[in-house]
Amino acid sequence: MAQPRNIADPTNMAEPGDLEPGDLEPGDLEPGDLQPGDLQPGDLQPGSMTAPDGGSSTAAVTAGPAARARDAAGDGGDAVPDAAGSDTGCGGADARAVDSGDAAAPAAPRRGKGGQFRREKFDVHGWVVLDKPVGMTSTYAVSVIKRLFTARRAGHAGTLDPLASGCLPVALGDATKTVPFVMDGTKTYRFTVRWGEERDTDDAEGRVVETRDARPTIAGIEALLPGYVGEIEQMPPRFSAIKIDGERAYDIARDGEEPELRARIVKIDRLSIVDMPDGDHTAFEAQCGKGTYVRAIARDLGRELGCLGHVAALRRIAVGPFAEADMISLEQLEALCHRAAKGEGSLADSLFPVATALDDIPALAVSRADAARLQRGQAVLIRGRDAPVVRGTVYVTVSGALVALADVDRGEIVPRRVFNLAGLHGRAGRQEGR
DSSP states (O other): OOOOOOOOSSTTOOOOOOSOSSSSOOOOSTTTSSOOTTTTTTOTTTSOOOOOOOOOOOOEOOOOOOOOOOOOOOOOOOOOOOTOOOSSOSHHHHHHHHHSSSSSOOOOOOGGGGOOOOOOOOOOOEEEEEETTTOOHHHHEEEEEEEHHHHHHHESSSSOTTTTTEEEEEEEGGGGGHHHHHSSSEEEEEEEETTEETTTSSSSTSOOOOOOSOOHHHHHHHHHGGGGGGEEEOOOSSOOOOETTTHHHHHHHHHOOOOOOOOEEEEEEEEEEEEETTTTEEEEEEEEEEEEEOHHHHHHHHHHTOEOOOOEEEEEEEOOOOGGOOOOHHHHHHHHHHHHHTOOOOOGGGOOOOOGGGGSSSSSEEOOOHHHHTTTTTOOOOOSSSOOOOOOEEEETTTTEEEEEEEEEEEEEEEEEEEOOSSSSOOSSOOOOO
């Protein structure tokens, strides 16, 4: 697999060689695996992909698990080499151990038609909260994790630019069905603004378009921050993935034209100064909703302060239910993979349960008979004098195991997404010393 490199263009998502013959096989990509913006024009190069070879019950309602703390701190990292190592991952060892109860060696590649080796893939379900390094695309990071776990399906819950580091939740297996719940969650960023320069991309990789000698004071900055909290109008950056008549804004900007962008309503819950090490730089922390551009915050603050500015460094420290304490690096994952291959650990230690993404919606417990009906896609009526009054979206469980996402209305449970968590799946919480 090609080695990651530092990417000069923050909109690049993949490079020639990121996908090799045999990387994608029938069933690898399913609904939810690729999110909007994952693949852009030029992402897949000629030769990147080759053709494959070959009853009734009384229900009980409980509140979802308490959300984790979302306020944390951190710094960026550096690009790392291909963490997948060899052509085979270690997920197969854990998956076979689940079925047989015995320790097993890593999955061996099998030869398909035409003599091409193909990796055997397994059912792996759960969330990996990757601490993505600077210089790596989100798509590349997902491909590495999928290879490490030898998983059949994978996707991520929100693109993180190559120049940014931090929290990239990666969904494996049936966790991909819960991706929208994480993408719609609150995100927390820590970022540094460099004053005195405005750039065409509003970050450090862009071309300088204007400079100013003026520099802001902490008091001057703090006086403006309340105006950036709440529901505000924000103009997206020129170099953004927003589509205009079917074309990405950054493609229009690259061609030397001005994309016709419109201001959008975004929600910023909190914006505060973390540090001001010198007159040229100020570190901020922002907690915001879906669709907010941190680069636009830096640009607009710089203009209003009269000194101009752009984002010099960016780290995402929380997404929905996942916080910085939940993150794991590629190096840690690779080490855990090697230990699992020796029977000294399990990759399940790095996986959060699928239901972690559903922290903010209620859980509904049903009987095994009703669970079986829901898994067949059949609606179930909540009967009994003591049946609770529930309405809206719930996640359904039986004996603590996730069964389905469903809508409840007038006592009827109608399944929307059904889960089959056979195979390797996440454990509750992180293991000590991971």
